[in-house]
Amino acid sequence: MKKNLGKIVLFVLLLFLPLHAEKLASYTMTMSKKEAFVKEAVEIIFQAKQKNHATHMLFFLKPKKSNDYKIYLLEKETKELSYHNSMTTFRYILFPLKAKKITVAFNFTIKTASDQAVKQAYIADHDDSIAINMNKKNIAITPLILQAKKLKKDVDLVGDYTLHTKIDKQTINQYESVNLFYRLQGEGYNEVNLTLLPKIPHITQFFETDHDSLKLTKDGFFTKQRFIYSMSAKKDFTIPAVTLRVYSPQKNSYYRLQVPSYKIKVKKIPIATLLDKEEYPQTKPLINLEAIKHFFIYILIFLTGFITAKISENIPIRKEKKKQFQDIKESETPKELIILLLNNYRNKDIDSFIEQLEKLEYKGEGNFKAIKKDIIGRINPE
Template sequence: MKNLGKIIIFLTFFISALNASVVASVDSSTITRGEMVTLSLKLEGEDIETPNIQTVCGEDVISTNSQTSIEMINGNFRKNYVLSYKFLPQKSCVIEPIAVNIGGKTEYTKKISINVETQKVTKDSPFILTLESSKDEVFVGESFEVTLLFKQKNNATAVDSEFVPPNLQGFWIKNESKPERFKDAEYTTTKVVYTMAAQREGMLKISEAKMKIALRSHITDSWGSWVPQIKWKTYFSNDLEIKVKKLPAGIELVGDFTIDAKVDKTSINPNEAVNLSIELVGLGNLEDIKTLKPSIDGVSIFDEKVEVNSNKLTQKIAFVSDKDFTIPPITLRYFDPQTKEIKTISTKEFKIDVKGVENKSEALNIKRQEVPDNETATSTSENLPFLWAVLIFISGILVGIVIMLFKPSINKDTNNGFDIKDEKKLLIKLLPYEDDKEVKELMNKLEANIYSAKKEPVDKKALKELIKRLGIS
C-alpha cells in the first residue's frame, strides 16, 4: 500500500509536468506604425513563476493585464493563466523566446515576428497630422514659423487623445499661438503656429509630432465572449530639416528692426535722474540683446533689465550727473536676411541741461578793468576798509567751521555732513566704492528705491558703520 501511494504521487507530479506549457501569441503580427500590439502568454501548470517583462521588441511595455481560467477536460479541472503586455513597436522586429519557470522546470515560448508597415496618409484618413515650415534655409537667430495642422474627419470619433509635441532641440521657441479651429465639409482642423529661431548653424532636424487617439474596439476573451475595450493608435506627422547658415563676421543680430528712444525731461537739477526709454521693434533674435546701456564720462548710469515681449524689446536707463551732459545715439548693426545686407539703426542724441551749473568758459574770459596810473594810489587807500571787512568775514567763516567740527550731530539720521535719508546723494557718494561687495549690495537697493516702484529696506545702523568704515564725508 505504501508503494501504491508513492506511485500515485509520482504519477500526479508526472502528469502535471506533462501538462506544463507556455504559449505566446499576439493579436496582430502585421500592423501599421502607430498601432499597439498585445502580447499574450498562456501558462498551464502548477507553481508558476510569473516572468518580469519590462520591454518587448526594444519598446517599453505600456500596460499589463492578467486573467485566470479553470477548464474541465475529461472530468479533470485545469487552471490556466493568461498574461497580457501592450507595447508600441516602431519598426519590424522579432519577439525572442521567453523563459518561464513552471513547477521547477523552465519552459520557452516560440519566437514571433512583427511586421511594421509605414503609416500611409490618404485624403480619406480619419486623422491627419502635418508640420509645415515657412523657410527651409535660415541664418542663426533668424525667425521663421512652423505650422502644425491636425485634421479630424467629421464622422470620426475618438474617446480620448494625447498630443506629443515635436522635439525642437537646437531652436528657440519665441512664441506659440493659441490653437485655432475651423471646419470644412470633410474635416475639422486645429492649427498651432510656432515662431522659432535656430541656435546654431548646420542641418537641424525637427522631429515628428505625435497624436495618440483612443478608439473603441473589442476582443474575444478566453471563454469566447465579446468584450469591448479601448484601443490606442498613434498618428505621426512628417519631420522637417532646416539648413542653418552662420551670420557675417562681427554681426550678432539678424532680422529687420526699428528703434526709438525718448527722455522724460531735458532740464534737471544737479544729481536728478533723467529716464531714457528705448523701444526696439522687429522680427529677429531680440533675446540675444542683454543691454543697450551707453557709457558717458562723469555720468552715473543705471540700466533696468531688458524686457522682450513677442517682437518688441524695451529697456529703461537712468542718468545722474551734476553737470551738463549728452546722451549719445544708441546704435545697432544687424543683418537683414531679405536684402542680404548689414544695416545700422540709431536713436537721436539728447542734450541734458543741469540747472545751477556755472559756465566756467565765460568766467575765464572776464577782463579786468584798466585803471589809470594816477588813480592807483587813491583807489588803494579807498579799498583798505573794504579789505578789513573781507578779512573779518573770512575769519568768521573759519570760526564757524571750527565750531561745526566739534559740535555733536543734532539729527541722528545725519552722518558726516549729509543726510543719509537723501538716497540720491548717498548713491552718488558710494559710486567710487562700487567694487566693495557690501557697497554694491547697498547700491542695488538704493537704485531700486530711486528708479523703480520696488522699495528695499535699508539697515540704518549698518549704513552708518559702512560710511564710517569708508570715511565718506
C-alpha cells in the same frame, strides 16, 4: 530557417505600424523654407485629418526640445468637418540658434474616444469631474531638416525695426537726474538681454525696460519695447550715441539704427545755499507766544466744527445724495440695478421699478436709461 523567419516577421510589423497610423488619420508637415539665417523666423505647418470616422478623435503635437533652436506655437485650429471627422492645424514659429544642419523633431499623438465613453463621462457625474476614457496612440513622424546659415556680419538684432529717443532735459543741478527714453519697435527675433547704453564712469545710473506689446507673428515677434535710463552726476557728462546693427531677412540687407548723443550740463549749487542761516541755540522767551497762539486756534476750530455739526444735523447733504444716485447711473444691467435698489433703497417706493426692470431683463420690454431717470426722480423729487 528560424533566423529568416524572424526577419520576415519584423519586416511585416514595420509595414503594419505606419499602415495602422494611416488608417486613423492622414497628416502633412511643411516648412516655409529649407534654409534660413540664424535667428530668422521659419514657419512650420502641421495638419492632421481624421480618416477613421468611427470615434471622436483629438490630435496633439509637441516639438522636442533642443539647444539648436527656439520654437513657439503660433496657432492651433481645430475644425469639425462633419460628425466624427475633425481636422487640426498647428502653426509653429522656429528660430535657429546655431549655423548648422538642424533636425526638428516632434511628438505626434492621436487620442480617440467612443460615443459611449463620451456619454458616460457627462451622464455619470454632473460636475464633469470624470475624465473621458480615451485611447492614446503615439505616431512616429519624420523630423524636418533645416540648414541654418551664419550671418555675414555681426548684428545686434534680426528683423525690421525702428528706434526713437526722447530726453526730458539737458541741464540739471548736482542733485537732479536726467531721464532718457528709447523706444524700439518692429518685428523679428526677440533679444531678451538687449541693452542700449554702457555703464558710464562717474555717473549714477538706473535702468529698466518693459514691453508695451509683444506678440508672435509668422515673421517673428512684433514688439514695442521701452528702455528707460535715469542718470545723475556732479559734473558735466555726455550720453553716448546708440548704434544697433541689424539684419533684415525680409529685405535681405544689413542696416543700422542710430540715435544721437546728448551733452548734459550739470550746474553746481553753492555750498552757502545749503547751510541753515539760523543760529543755535536760541534764547527761549519766558512766555511761549507761539504755543498760546496755537491754543486759541485749536479752540476756534473746535467751536466752529461743533456749531457746524449742530446746524447740519437736520439739513440733507446733497453731496452724499449725489454719490448715491451716481451708483444708479453707473449700473450697467437691469439685474445689477435690481440688486442695488434692494440693498440700498429698500425704504423707498421702488416696487413698480423692480417690476419694470424684471420685464426689461427677462422680456426685453422697456428703456433702461428712462427707467433709471424715473427712479432718480422718485427718490429725489427736488
